[in-house]
Amino acid sequence: MDNALLKQHEPQSVLANADPPAELLHQLQPYDLSEMLREMDEKKRLKWIAALPLTLAAEALEYLEPELQYETLNHLDGNLASMLLKQMSSDMIVDMLLAVHPLQAEKMLKMLPEDYREKINALMRYPEYTAGSLMTVDYVSARAHWTGEQTLRHIRKVGGEAEIISYIYVTGMRGELVGIVSLKEMILAHPQTKLADIAKKDVISVPADMEQEEVAAILSRYGFYALPVVDRQNRLIGIITYDDVVEVIQEEATEDIQKLGGSQPLSEPYFKTSVWSLYRKRIVWLFILFVGGAYTSTVLESYQSTLDKVVSLSFFIPLLIGTGGNTGSQIISTLIRALGTEEVKFRDLFRVIRKELVTGLLLGISLGIIGFFRAELMDVSVAISMVVSLAALFIVLWSSLVSAALPLVLHRLKIDPAVVSGPLISTLVDGTGLIIYMSIAKAVLHL
Amino acid sequence: MDNALLKQHEPQSVLANADPPAELLHQLQPYDLSEMLREMDEKKRLKWIAALPLTLAAEALEYLEPELQYETLNHLDGNLASMLLKQMSSDMIVDMLLAVHPLQAEKMLKMLPEDYREKINALMRYPEYTAGSLMTVDYVSARAHWTGEQTLRHIRKVGGEAEIISYIYVTGMRGELVGIVSLKEMILAHPQTKLADIAKKDVISVPADMEQEEVAAILSRYGFYALPVVDRQNRLIGIITYDDVVEVIQEEATEDIQKLGGSQPLSEPYFKTSVWSLYRKRIVWLFILFVGGAYTSTVLESYQSTLDKVVSLSFFIPLLIGTGGNTGSQIISTLIRALGTEEVKFRDLFRVIRKELVTGLLLGISLGIIGFFRAELMDVSVAISMVVSLAALFIVLWSSLVSAALPLVLHRLKIDPAVVSGPLISTLVDGTGLIIYMSIAKAVLHL
Known part of the structure; x- marks a missing residue:
């Protein structure tokens, strides 16, 4: 970035002057100015703002946090504060008023001329995340x-x-x-x-x-x-x-990413989100996944006799179900994004499944071969290596099928496909993967 | 959306007319027009474009795929084609020329006046994903x-x-x-x-x-x-x-999401990506994770005697390591996005770790309690239920620590923190989770 003036006036030297250098102030970008204002103590901030051209001051104010906007306007000379407030865009005023205490908002509103106050009041009534909450009334x-x-x-x-x-x-x-x-x-x-x-x-x-x-x-x-x-x-x-x-x-991209990670999206920036609120956002899905995932224990219990006979089968459980989860996670992250940008639609269901099954076949064969040699490195029979290899192939195929179909079907049912997070798909294919693994084991090892 | 004209002229009836209704054409939005042009057969498309005001035709053309732009310009009357091409913005021309065969690009370039052709040639030399590749030379x-x-x-x-x-x-x-x-x-x-x-x-x-x-x-x-x-x-x-x-x-959000899912990002839209290319993008991480995850087998093998004695311990392996992975996946999806938007920086490392450990403690206690009762529902001893409960708590805590620290440390080391995908973090905490589980089991059950 070429920002010669900022380079000439190192922030420190600028900030050392209580009086703002006039030439600098008229040339600065509102955003850069706001960064400086944020670092100042209040006395200096008020002095600077009073010395700035009105439009520039109002624009710089718009970049500050609502609480700081309020504090600044509240401590400025009433006349100047009211002129600045009027100059700010109406959507910014609304954001500020909604963030401060209603009594403080009331105080700010009184600074505005009556007709404008009514407009702002009307804007404040639109629910969050709607067109109304984004709009400004300052148009021509x-x-x-x-x-x-x-x-x-x-x-x-x-x-x-x-x-x-x-x-x-x-x-x-x-x-x-x-x-x-x-x-x-x-x-x-x-x-x-x-x-x-x-x-x-x-x-x-x-x-x-x-x-x-x-x-x-x-x-x-x-x-x-x-x-x-x-x-x-x-x-x-x-x-x-x-x-x-x-x-x-x-914001929407952030939300999608957080949902994909298996958490309800945060409504505030990370450091503003309290531990308690992080807990509540996360426990919902962790709880669902824990209770849902508990069926894996039931599956394994039902194969107790098999495991009793060949305990080394249990060695490969984490690896095999992990691979199923990883395959699924790759597919859903691609498909959920493609659904979000409308690149893929429900009518493409069979095309998607076919594509994912063919890819899954290639991936499954590759991992099956690697799995065989990995098992051979351990102290187990060739038959068990065969079981691990086949299980890897079929688990990858099964996971591909589920992960390809589920997001599209949910989208069709008007359920946000982003509920299918990586953790959810992993949990879903964990238990079924175990059934695949144990069935192959029983068949190959004649148990 | 209020689009009265489109409502009056249902697409079918419009498309049925070979001759474009003049009143409609002048009023349509370029984007809507492009959607119509895409559905037409070529003969009709050329006829419509010839009937449109030049600027509108050029704008609508810009929304079409590069190949279709080329086909259309190539089959139009040479004079009109050259006027249309000149009217398109230079970044769009460049995108088209880079997408078609060099000989076709050459042919298009010849339609432009010499000085403009040189500008376009210069634009085409900027590497992809740089400012140069995004810019247009059509400014005042x-x-x-x-x-x-x-x-x-x-x-x-x-x-x-x-x-x-x-x-x-x-x-x-x-x-x-x-x-x-x-x-x-x-x-x-x-x-x-x-x-x-x-x-x-x-x-x-x-x-x-x-x-x-x-x-x-x-x-x-x-x-x-x-x-x-x-x-x-x-x-x-x-x-x-x-x-x-x-x-x-x-695009960047799509990339982040695909990386988070544990795949290299696709460079083309989903349906344009071949199975072979999907395979190559995915096998890299699946292979790394498979080989890395294989250490879980070694961990379990080293606890063979413990598992031999109490085979029911293996029932809870998928549930417990899954929970560790889920916790980690929630944390990294939040942190990677926060690092990307510069909300969190490396200097916040200890703040982040503290926050995640406290949240993890609350989550771990909750899941530990649920885990105890879940185990009690099965045919196992109270001691084993205790082991499962404690393991859930400590695995969640451990996963919180790793997932909080890793993205920030990588970011500090100038490695894109988005390599820490959900699958990677799951694989990382799988093996360590097993060690935690087995150690607790040995201690509590005196094995």
Whole structure:
């Protein structure tokens, strides 16, 4: 990264000055500034913020944690605090207000003009993880009969408050969304062109209660910069910008990874999650898997006489069932992701099974051969080595079949296939793997 | 999604018309159009494309697979094909040319004007997964002494070819990047304002050889819509837009998930990956884990006399080692993601270990209690139930310690912590879990 100014002003030297160097402040990126503000003591932070241009200060504030945002605004001069708050985007204000104590939120809300306060209050009522919770009300709307020139004048007047001006939303008499004009097209067109002539009337919009995953999928599919959110009457109530969607995509990936590891996803960052909450997220699946996995004991008990006769069979139990679990884990991690990105669908079931069985056959033969020689290295008979080898082959095949079919079937049944974690598939094939192993042993060793 | 036009024109009825309905075509989203084009036979596809406005046709083409793009361009009238190709963004052209046969690429390149052809040729030389491979050369640059009005005129002239106009890149005499002006700020400022007065001079840019993961991290950290790419002399050579970064984020998440499942990540979509290639990606880790896991057999063999005396001890082997693996899998999936998003660092090692050991203690006690009663349900002595219960507790604790430390230590050693997959951690704690189990058994049962 080429960040010459930051290099010139080493953070330490900058931080040593209580007075912010004016030239630096105007040039800094809001994000870099926020990193500096976070490291300062409160007195200095307030002094710096007061010295900054308003828009830059508001943008830098948006990168701080909600609690720190609140503390800062609360201790600033009331007038400045209220101007800063107004300048912040509405989705950031909502995030802050939802994170602090309701009484503190009340106090902040009083700083806003009444009509804006109402908008914020409305935004706060949308449930988490929906389009409504992601949207901002700071957009630019215009009327269909306006010319490009008129619209530009309007943007100059109100655009400072808008989060983005890349799209101009054309609304009708009742506030209903009737079209979208991209700023690019408007600028490329003649200044006297009416918005009605260049607006896309086939608008892609989302309802406020749509799940954030779906919003992210739509925005990234179309490659838009922002998506309009409408109510049931198709009235424009907000927009969702791409940066919020990037965050959603990251969150969803984190969730998938945690589920695949066999845990309920954490709702907070790792260090903010208490031990008790980690425990509760994890014990659910550990308990299910422990109780489910206990059937392996019953399976082995039923083969007690076989094990009594050839105790060395038990030596290979961990290796063989582990291999079944590993094979399954590889397959489900591929398929769950492919289902998530809609690369694989239920109608592909037989294609997937065939593909996984053929791959499983190759893998099973390879591991079967290695298994034979591994067993031969120990003090066991050739017959037992044969049993281990065959068991490895059939366990891999069986695990491939189960792991290929299960995620697709669950997806079909509208159950999130991500419940099939690595641990779950391992547990599922552990017991059945033992049955395969013991049956082969009984057949080959004539027990 | 509210897509009234699509609803009016059911795809079937639209597709039944060989002639594209003009009103529909001008209003459709490029993505939706591309979905329709993909379903058509070639004759109809060519007819539709010829009837579409050029920019819309080019945008829709960009959503098609490289092979289909090539086929379409190759069979269109040469003049139209060349205009369409010029209209496509340069990163898309590069993707297409790299996907088809070199001779076909050569043929396409000949359609482009010479200077543009050189640019494309240069773009094609950047290695995959670097900033250079993601960038497009279709941006708007301007000079510092231009006024807002002048710049707008310039954009009207050249902006049609640009992928975005949200940022205007200010370059110096030698093409070096000296500042960035957001279109928003330029429009909000007085038309006579010089770019030099509103440009951010402390530019965040990336070198062409930066890894795409890092590019994605920078873009999402700052919330930019696009990042400029510069050469060693700080000359602007291209820009990377957020939609490419979203794709990178998705790819990286897919890779992490596949690695976590214990497989080398696939480089192609699932159905494009051959069985042989699936085999090669998977056998590596399966082989390592099989050979590594084989030490469990040696461990058990060394306890042969114990197992001979109390064969029922073997009943609980799969359950206990499975639980160790499950605990580990939960922890590493959380930590690997937290390391990836830089939420956790090596300096947090002891904090992480403490947190995981306390959580592990709670989990171990819970599972120990359940384990005792589970064993009691079977035909074994109370002493054995005690052994199972204690083993569950200590195996969970041990697995927590290993799984908490290992990813952080690897990260510190500059080894991708994602090599610690669920299967790897399971295999690691399988053998040690058996030692814990057997040692407790020998101590409690006085064997």
